[in-house]
Amino acid sequence: MEKPRQVVRKFLARPQHEGAGAVVRRSIGRFELRYFDPFLVLDEFSVSAPAGFPDHPHRGFETVTYMLEGAVTHEDFEGHRGTIKAGDVQWMTAGRGIVHSEMPAGPGTSKGLQLWVNLSSSNKMVEPGYQEIQSKDIASTSSDGVTVRVIAGDAMGARSPVRTRTPTMYLDFTVRPRAAVRQPVDASWNAFAYVLEGEGVFGSDRCGAPPVGAHHLLLLGQGDVLEAWNKSDTRPLRFLLIAGEPIGEPVAQLGPFVMNTEEEIDMTVDDFERYANGFEKARHWKSQAMV
Numbered sequence: 001m002e003k004p005r006q007v008v009r010k011f012l013a014r015p016q017h018e019g020a021g022a023v024v025r026r027s028i029g030r031f032e033l034r035y036f037d038p039f040l041v042l043d044e045f046s047v048s049a050p051a052g053f054p055d056h057p058h059r060g061f062e063t064v065t066y067m068l069e070g071a072v073t074h075e076d077f078e079g080h081r082g083t084i085k086a087g088d089v090q091w092m093t094a095g096r097g098i099v100h101s102e103m104p105a106g107p108g109t110s111k112g113l114q115l116w117v118n119l120s121s122s123n124k125m126v127e128p129g130y131q132e133i134q135s136k137d138i139a140s141t142s143s144d145g146v147t148v149r150v151i152a153g154d155a156m157g158a159r160s161p162v163r164t165r166t167p168t169m170y171l172d173f174t175v176r177p178r179a180a181v182r183q184p185v186d187a188s189w190n191a192f193a194y195v196l197e198g199e200g201v202f203g204s205d206r207c208g209a210p211p212v213g214a215h216h217l218l219l220l221g222q223g224d225v226l227e228a229w230n231k232s233d234t235r236p237l238r239f240l241l242i243a244g245e246p247i248g249e250p251v252a253q254l255g256p257f258v259m260n261t262e263e264e265i266d267m268t269v270d271d272f273e274r275y276a277n278g279f280e281k282a283r284h285w286k287s288q289a290m291v
């Protein structure tokens with residue numbers, strides 16, 4: 001018997017400054033929602049040149065950048081450089097260490113989401129790597145007024161090629177007016193929805209709950225299926241459904257360094273300052289954005 005997941009908490013992600021002049025709406029990672037295992041941060045970002053996210057490091061987790069509008073150019077200390085355009089996804093495994101910049105490309109405002117997915121202790125020091133999927137290659141399908149873009153995992157018969165070291169599902173749903181979604185979610189995973197556009201009713205359609213609008217994160221309770229309804233007669237509903245297998249390990253975090261103990265954080269700061277154990281190439285590297 002399927003058990004629908006209900007909304008247990010709702011958060012409005014409010015704008016805050018991040019990087020150099022950038023604005024992010026942070027939901028996971030704010031004081032009231034510090035860590036939702038295995039997720040560390042969910043930022044809905046909006047950035048226009050010359051603002052951006054200049055040279056900075058990462059260790060111990062993965063960043064998933066999903067562009068909604070515009071583009072972001074990233075370059076790292078290994079010489080890897082690329083531009084993520086609207087609809088594209090970059091799944092970056094920082095592992096033992098990455099130093100990179102992420103700057104808006106072209107005119108106008110670049111908008112998107114960045115999700116930080118924690119890595120287990122056995123994966124925290126893996127070699128860095130990228131999985132980059134262009135919009136045209138994102139698995140997508142439509143049925144009964146619902147279109148899904150599968151960033152990770154599978155839904156409605158479409159499957160993403162992304163390898164997730166921490167098992168993760170990341171789905172982008174667009175629901176036409178008066179249509180509804182019913183999506184299985186592994187009962188042992190933590191799950192949330194994040195509304196991007198329009199309004200929707202999530203979890204239960206019976207208790208007359210008011211619809212939830214953009215920039216809201218909904219923590220979902222126990223169950224093995226998410227149900228959502230677009231009650232509008234005119235506007236589409238667009239939301240993300242993200243779920244992940246909890247890692248269940250201690251978390252020690254200092255900004256973009258995420259390890260298991262404070263001692264490991266101290267060692268990470270030391271490695272970064274001494275250009276060692278994965279940060280060697282940071283010694284002589286600056287991004288073109290910083291030159």
Ligand SMILES: Nc1ccc(F)c(C(=O)c2c[nH]c3ncc(Cl)cc23)c1F
Pocket residue numbers: 018019020024043045053056065072102113114255256
């Ligand atoms: N200060 C600081 C410290 C550490 C960081 F990782 C960052 C950072 O790069 C980002 C934080 N949210 C983001 N959303 C989108 C994008 Cl493209 C980048 C970021 C940053 F700004």
Ligand SMILES: [Fe+3]
Pocket residue numbers: 053056058063100102
């Ligand atoms: Fe980054």
